[in-house]
Amino acid sequence: MKNLFPVAAVVAATLSLAACDSKTATTGEARTTPDAEATGKTDSAKIDETAPTSGTAAVAAEEANAKPGPDPSTIPAAKASDAAAIYARPQIPILCYHQIRDWTARDSKGAKDYIIPIAQFKAQIKMLADSGYHTIQPDQLYAYLTTGAKLPSKPVMLTFDDTDLDQFTIARPTLAQYGYKGVYFVMTVSLGRPHYMTKAMVKQLSDEGNQIGSHTWDHHNVKKYQGKDWETQIDKPTKTLEDITGKKIKYFAYPFGLWNTQAFPELKKRGFVAAFSLAEKRDQQDPLFTIRRIIASGYWSPRTLHNNMVQSF
Numbered sequence: 561m562k563n564l565f566p567v568a569a570v571v572a573a574t575l576s577l578a579a580c581d582s583k584t585a586t587t588g589e590a591r592t593t594p595d596a597e598a599t600g601k602t603d604s605a606k607i608d609e610t611a612p613t614s615g616t617a618a619v620a621a622e623e624a625n626a627k628p629g630p631d632p633s634t635i636p637a638a639k640a641s642d643a644a645a646i647y648a649r650p651q652i653p654i655l656c657y658h659q660i661r662d663w664t665a666r667d668s669k670g671a672k673d674y675i676i677p678i679a680q681f682k683a684q685i686k687m688l689a690d691s692g693y694h695t696i697q698p699d700q701l702y703a704y705l706t707t708g709a710k711l712p713s714k715p716v717m718l719t720f721d722d723t724d725l726d727q728f729t730i731a732r733p734t735l736a737q738y739g740y741k742g743v744y745f746v747m748t749v750s751l752g753r754p755h756y757m758t759k760a761m762v763k764q765l766s767d768e769g770n771q772i773g774s775h776t777w778d779h780h781n782v783k784k785y786q787g788k789d790w791e792t793q794i795d796k797p798t799k800t801l802e803d804i805t806g807k808k809i810k811y812f813a814y815p816f817g818l819w820n821t822q823a824f825p826e827l828k829k830r831g832f833v834a835a836f837s838l839a840e841k842r843d844q845q846d847p848l849f850t851i852r853r854i855i856a857s858g859y860w861s862p863r864t865l866h867n868n869m870v871q872s873f
């Protein structure tokens with residue numbers, strides 16, 4: 561474990577400077593979309609007649625019958641919208657989680673934004689289900705952004721960064737209660753180390769229908785890549801994840817949410833179709849590679865989380 565301490569120290573130090581400060585998640589280009597509770601409609605054709613029609617049980621029934629999005633490679637380029645049209649489409653709420661554990665006396669005030677107590681996490685996810693939110697996967701989001709494909713009512717994406725073990729032991733069963741699926745951006749240097757997921761866990765998440773994405777080898781800032789960094793931080797970790805899951809790795813999350821336009825062509829030529837940042841503004845010329853997320857702060861009650869979702873997207 562001692563070899564990971566420098567990585568952890570860098571991550572902790574840089575988090576305070578990350579583009580998304582969860583207390584100011586509504587900065588940047590944030591805009592409010594129409595109230596989904598007023599406009600969203602349930603697709604009753606997907607639900608058995610005996611299934612509940614409201615609440616968490618109804619959400620779970622709909623999630624069980626949800627259809628996956630098309631693989632991006634099957635969408636003809638001629639049918640894909642241009643950057644301006646993609647940028648103009650209403651953004652979908654995307655939440656970013658890191659550690660899910662109770663706070664300790666050693667946790668700093670800033671660190672607690674990125675550490676959500678277990679009961680708080682469970683309450684946030686229950687709120688989403690009680691409110692009728694449905695989780696979506698990146699393929700669905702990609703189809704929506706590029707072609708205007710229909711999404712379920714009140715869509716939300718739940719993402720988890722950094723490979724922490726509690727994402728498997730706490731998040732996975734919590735999401736499963738509601739039939740929810742998550743997106744796990746894996747930092748491969750940590751695989752198999754104490755307090756982090758194993759390769760077998762990552763494979764199990766993938767096999768159960770969750771999306772696995774790349775989050776570099778050791779969380780190195782993409783804006784500082786030089787020379788062999790692209791091979792070390794992107795190429796090798798991508799192959800590792802593809803060997804584990806047996807699936808193409810198509811989505812990427814920037815460490816600390818930090819990106820530059822020089823990264824876009826490098827990611828594209830490596831087969832990535834979209835990349836996720838944090839709360840800063842998207843790039844208007846390439847919005848697919850600057851998809852916004854907000855960090856679900858450990859300080860936020862379920863109501864505060866919902867308010868930030870509405871205000872930020």
